Amino acid sequence: MRIKINGTHFPLETLGPGRRLGVWFQGCPLACAGCMSRHTWAAEGGRESSVRELLDLWREALDRGADGLTVSGGEPLEQAPALAGFLAGAALLRSVAERAGGARRGPRADFLVYTGYEQDEWDPPRLRALRHADAVVAGRFRIAEPTALVWRGSANQRLLPRTALGRARYAPHLRRRVTGPAVQVVVEAGREPGEAPAAHLMGVPARGELTFYERWLGERGLRLRERSWRP
Ligand code: SF4
Incomplete structure (x- = not known):
């Protein structure tokens, strides 16, 4: 199937x-x-x-x-x-x-x-x-x-x-609040020859956290593979 x-x-x-x-x-x-x-x-x-x-x-x-x-x-x-x-x-x-x-x-x-x-x-x-x-x-x-x-x-x-x-x-x-990392950053090799590595974010980010991670990764020379929360 x-x-x-x-x-x-x-x-x-x-x-x-x-x-x-x-x-x-x-x-x-x-x-x-x-x-x-x-x-x-x-x-x-x-x-x-x-x-x-x-x-x-x-x-x-x-x-x-x-x-x-x-x-x-x-x-x-x-x-x-x-x-x-x-x-x-x-x-x-x-x-x-x-x-x-x-x-x-x-x-x-x-x-x-x-x-x-x-x-x-x-x-x-x-x-x-x-x-x-x-x-x-x-x-x-x-x-x-x-x-x-x-x-x-x-x-x-x-x-x-x-x-x-x-x-x-x-x-x-059921009522537990987030105390540790809510997002996991996974870095993958480029999918095409010569393509730079890119990062995925997995989890449930708090409000504003996606923008934080985008900047944090950028400072380390990494891009997000999907920046898809923006229309
Ligand atoms: S649009 Fe679909 S994938 Fe996105 S949060 Fe809503 S139900 Fe989930």
């Missing part, structure tokens, strides 16, 4: 607890003002991937001790059948890894999904896609409602545990 994605990264440390595999879906029709991920809006952007390719990445991440999987975007629920297939496969691989690793494997890896859709917008295909999600961060990004709550971009967004694992893992974070 095909999936349009914008990118992947391991280890992601700023969207959910621990070291995680991050998968960013491509395509979002919700167009929140101030969205930092405008480069993920166009459904025809990003690149073609497949459930199989993403499951291979998840297997590798589990082998490297991943604490969880975070799916963001873009809008993952715009590709609900593909998301359902990916999370079902990821749950299967998680069980296989647990059986193979026994007690050495440590706590179970959790699945966290970001969506701009509110709960009352989750139609049956979207609900099926979230069946294996242990927790969901739900709601549009509202630039006029800043928050210090960890892993959320605006005060209206809700962190919703959906399984026993999700309740256990996320209970300490």
Whole structure:
């Protein structure tokens, strides 16, 4: 099954607890003002991937001790059948890894999904896609409602545990405020010969922080690969 994605990264440390595999879906029709991920809006952007390719990445991440999987975007629920297939496969691989690793494997890896859709917008295909999600961060990004709550971009967004694992893992974070770095800077080599390295920002920056990072990177001779919060 095909999936349009914008990118992947391991280890992601700023969207959910621990070291995680991050998968960013491509395509979002919700167009929140101030969205930092405008480069993920166009459904025809990003690149073609497949459930199989993403499951291979998840297997590798589990082998490297991943604490969880975070799916963001873009809008993952715009590709609900593909998301359902990916999370079902990821749950299967998680069980296989647990059986193979026994007690050495440590706590179970959790699945966290970001969506701009509110709960009352989750139609049956979207609900099926979230069946294996242990927790969901739900709601549009509202630039006029800043928050210090960890892993959320605006005060209206809700962190919703959906399984026993999700309740256990996320209970300490429901009202927790950001105390450490909320943004992870990842520097990648140029994609073309002779192209300078560029940086990605991963996480949920506070208001004004994107401009700070842009300047900070510029002082170190680095550019942001996406400066997409600006229209
Ligand atoms: S904040 Fe999320 S839901 Fe809103 S436009 Fe950006 S990617 Fe879409």
